Structures are given as structure tokens and as C-alpha cells.
Amino acid sequence: MMKVYSGPLSFYGAKVLIAAIEKDLPIEVEFLGFDLRSPTPYGRNDEVDRINPKHQVPVLIDGPLELFDSTVIAEYFEDLAPGKPLWPVTxxxxxxxxxxxxxxxxxxxxxxxxxxxxxxxxxxxxxxxxxxxxxxxxxxxxxxxxxxxxxxxxxxxxxxxxxxxxxxxxxxxxxxxxxxxxxxxxxxxxxxxxxxxxxxxxxxxxxxxxxxxxxxxxx
Ligand SMILES: N[C@@H](CCC(=O)N[C@@H](CS)C(=O)NCC(=O)O)C(=O)O
The missing domain is CATH 1.20.1050.10 (Glutathione S-transferase Yfyf (Class Pi); Chain A, domain 2)
Known part of the structure; x- marks a missing residue:
């Protein structure tokens, strides 16, 4: 199953989680540690740091494929499940x-x-x-x-x-x-x-x- 690293209040992560549900793509989600009362709320994660040089979520792992950036991930979902499009037709x-x-x-x-x-x-x-x-x-x-x-x-x-x-x-x-x-x-x-x-x-x-x-x- 695909795995997504996100955060409990991540705008960019939520884009990916919603797209996965829309497209019936099963994903396992792991949230990074998060401190709502800090100006730098995100905790660190070794996998996220290894895959994304920007040290940001969302990060997606699908077997040997490792992606970061919500829009790049959404485009991958679009190719995986084109029958439930999330871009317009023309x-x-x-x-x-x-x-x-x-x-x-x-x-x-x-x-x-x-x-x-x-x-x-x-x-x-x-x-x-x-x-x-x-x-x-x-x-x-x-x-x-x-x-x-x-x-x-x-x-x-x-x-x-x-x-x-x-x-x-x-x-x-x-x-x-x-x-x-x-x-x-x-x-x-x-x-x-x-x-x-x-x-x-x-x-x-x-x-x-x-x-x-x-x-x-x-x-
Ligand atoms: N362009 C990136 C932006 C990702 C981003 O800014 N993620 C935030 C969470 S919503 C993050 O990880 N912030 C922690 C940090 O920058 O240290 C995307 O679309 O995924």
C-alpha cells in the first residue's frame, strides 16, 4: 500500500489525502509530530528528511517510487486513476x-x-x-x-x-x-x-x- 507522510493540520498534506479518497486509492497515512503552540510546529522525520530536501510534507512512498510536493503527488494519482479525474476535460x-x-x-x-x-x-x-x-x-x-x-x-x-x-x-x-x-x-x-x-x-x-x-x- 502507498504511504503518505503528512501533518494533522497540513494544508498541502490534506490536498493529497482528499485526492486519494476521491480516487479510491488506498493509502497509509503517518502524521509527523506537531506542536500547535509553536511558531515552527512540525517535528522532524528521518524518512521525510531523506526523501524531501525541503524537509516538508506531504511525502509519498509507493514501493520504489518516492515523491514530494502535493501537486506532483496529485499528478501521480491522476495518472494512476484517470477514470476518476480531478482535472477538467478540455x-x-x-x-x-x-x-x-x-x-x-x-x-x-x-x-x-x-x-x-x-x-x-x-x-x-x-x-x-x-x-x-x-x-x-x-x-x-x-x-x-x-x-x-x-x-x-x-x-x-x-x-x-x-x-x-x-x-x-x-x-x-x-x-x-x-x-x-x-x-x-x-x-x-x-x-x-x-x-x-x-x-x-x-x-x-x-x-x-x-x-x-x-x-x-x-x-
Ligand atoms: N509546495 C509544497 C509545500 C509543502 C509544505 O509547505 N508543507 C508544510 C506543511 S503544510 C511543511 O511541511 N512545513 C514544515 C516546514 O516547512 O518545515 C507542497 O505542495 O507539498
Missing amino acids: IRDRARARLLEMKIDEIWFPKILRLRDLRWKPDAAELAESQAVVGAFYQGLEETLGDRDFLVAGFSNVDIAAYLAQLFAAMLGEPMPARFKALQAWRRRVEARPSVSKVCGDMLDYLAAAKFPVPQFAG
Whole structure:
């Protein structure tokens, strides 16, 4: 069976865990030690350090194949189980979806995570700036969604990444405002999926057990 190293509150790890469930790919998951009350919460793991020079999760081991990076792993899953696609069908939509997913991973999520850093080093001006960034993130998603059910064309890796990014924003005190009606409906649509409900439900149980505020979640 494939093995994934992740963390109990890992955004990038959760992308992989949700994709594996969507594709019915059985995986064994091992969480690294994690200290929610530390600014550097991740513990070290020899296997992760050996495989990933960036010392980050997720890491996947499938027999002799060893991978790191959530998007690289998701592409491997796509090739393993193409019958349950997590990218859109047309070439242009696939390109759009890949670009938006990269933007969420590399631009939006790190900005959302600034809210976590500000818990350790409070700074009113930076907090206001981060709150404005999260507002722009929601606004951009609502505009991208338009009147579709999902962000590009059918449920895809983009919806997984965007859902997780908004969940982390909510965990960090900036939940999606009610005025984004289409996006709220999208959020409920995504969290009704058993894959999302299971993986995010486990993360929120972890938060609750650690006595951290838990955002609204229907799963
Ligand atoms: N681009 C990478 C980012 C991975 C990443 O930042 N993982 C975080 C957990 S969500 C991590 O391991 N952080 C620990 C560290 O950087 O020391 C991916 O998509 O997998």
C-alpha cells in the first residue's frame, strides 16, 4: 500500500489525502509530530528528511517510487486513476485549473498563513493588510466561480485547494463573509463530499482536542 507522510493540520498534506479518497486509492497515512503552540510546529522525520530536501510534507512512498510536493503527488494519482479525474476535460480548462491551483498553493495560501505568524508577533498594520488580502482572495474566488458549481469545470484539484485555503483562513479568524453568496453555496457543495468531510473533519477534531477555536463546518 502507498504511504503518505503528512501533518494533522497540513494544508498541502490534506490536498493529497482528499485526492486519494476521491480516487479510491488506498493509502497509509503517518502524521509527523506537531506542536500547535509553536511558531515552527512540525517535528522532524528521518524518512521525510531523506526523501524531501525541503524537509516538508506531504511525502509519498509507493514501493520504489518516492515523491514530494502535493501537486506532483496529485499528478501521480491522476495518472494512476484517470477514470476518476480531478482535472477538467478540455486542454484550456486543465491549464486554467492548474494555474489557479498553483496560485492558491504558492501565492494565496502563504499570505493566509501570515495570519498564523501574526499570532506570534502581533502587528496591527500587518494584520489589517492580511485581512485585506484574505478579503481579496474571497472576492477573486467568487468572481472566478461565476454561476458555475465548481471553480473551473467540474470538481477538481482546484476546488480542493481553494476549499482548504478558505478553511485555514476561517481557522485563523477570517471566515468567508456571508455576502459571498455563490461562494458560500460552493463551500457547502465541496464540504458535502465524503472525502472533504472526512479529511477536514479530522483536522477540526484535532483543533478541538487542542482546545483551539473551530470554524463553522458542515461535514
Ligand atoms: N509546495 C509544497 C509545500 C509543502 C509544505 O509547505 N508543507 C508544510 C506543511 S503544510 C511543511 O511541511 N512545513 C514544515 C516546514 O516547512 O518545515 C507542497 O505542495 O507539498
